[in-house]
Amino acid sequence: MSPHLASDSLTQRLADSGLRSTPQREVVYSVLLRKRDHPTAEEVFARVKTELPTISLATVYNCLETLVQCELVRAVNFERSPTRYCPNLRPHAHFHDEQTGRTYDIDLPPAVLAEVNQVLPAGFDASSVEITFRGQARATS
Amino acid sequence: MSPHLASDSLTQRLADSGLRSTPQREVVYSVLLRKRDHPTAEEVFARVKTELPTISLATVYNCLETLVQCELVRAVNFERSPTRYCPNLRPHAHFHDEQTGRTYDIDLPPAVLAEVNQVLPAGFDASSVEITFRGQARATS
């Protein structure tokens, strides 16, 4: 029988880091993949509880941190509001709609990324860039 | 006699917002202008205390918020670490050195800013963009 891909790549990534695949980790990850709306830890907690009613918030935080460290999930911060979690691994920026609070992924073409890195003077060696827009989005998707 | 410019523009800006110029606000602002190393509220508090030994941390937070609202100062967030404050009003990105924790201003040419805004699909109306680099900086300044 062929299990679905996501859970396999999860098991693989965890193994690569010497970590175990657990029901908690699997459900936390699947919840992120299922609804890609950049939920907070509390929101993930609420969603996971429908499948694992006894999971604790501490475990959700643990799992999310693990997923971030395995580079399966990105932690996204807006100002000082609660951290949000994003399973989109392509290079992308975030657009935060100030009215609705919704967060949108904005694909970043390599050319733009290269251009942005050009602004760094000699001596600055960037390992990552983060681009965040704030404004108003007309409801499309 | 001609007072120095900074405190004047501060008084002006505050007045524009219907706010008063106070010793606390002036010293908080002057401390930010004097050492532009993106201090946290606690660091500002420590610096201001040498001039106003009885100022409270709550007041520092109040003053900083006021300055941000008057658009004389930018609040800078890096992940979930304490908010830092920056009196540089030109469009610029931030470079966070992961080793030293230091934050550098990186000037953003209008052309790059325009290019970055190009990535937004129709329907996304951005009021601001924030660009943050993380990496290692060779000590220059």
Place this chain on the structure above:
DNA sequence: CGATTGTTTGGAATAGTTCCAATTCCAAGT
């Protein structure tokens, strides 16, 4: 002046997250 409104202050409260010690789970090794 007295009244009004804005500002500061210290301390309490809040929120998001992390820490901790106790339990539970699991994978080998016997």
Place this chain on the structure above:
DNA sequence: ACTTGGAATTGGAACTATTCCAAACAATCG
């Protein structure tokens, strides 16, 4: 199968940055 050592989970306490609050203080106005 049974032990056992490490990994993972759990509930609750602790922590930290920030905000809230009510009282004191200060400036401005009539």
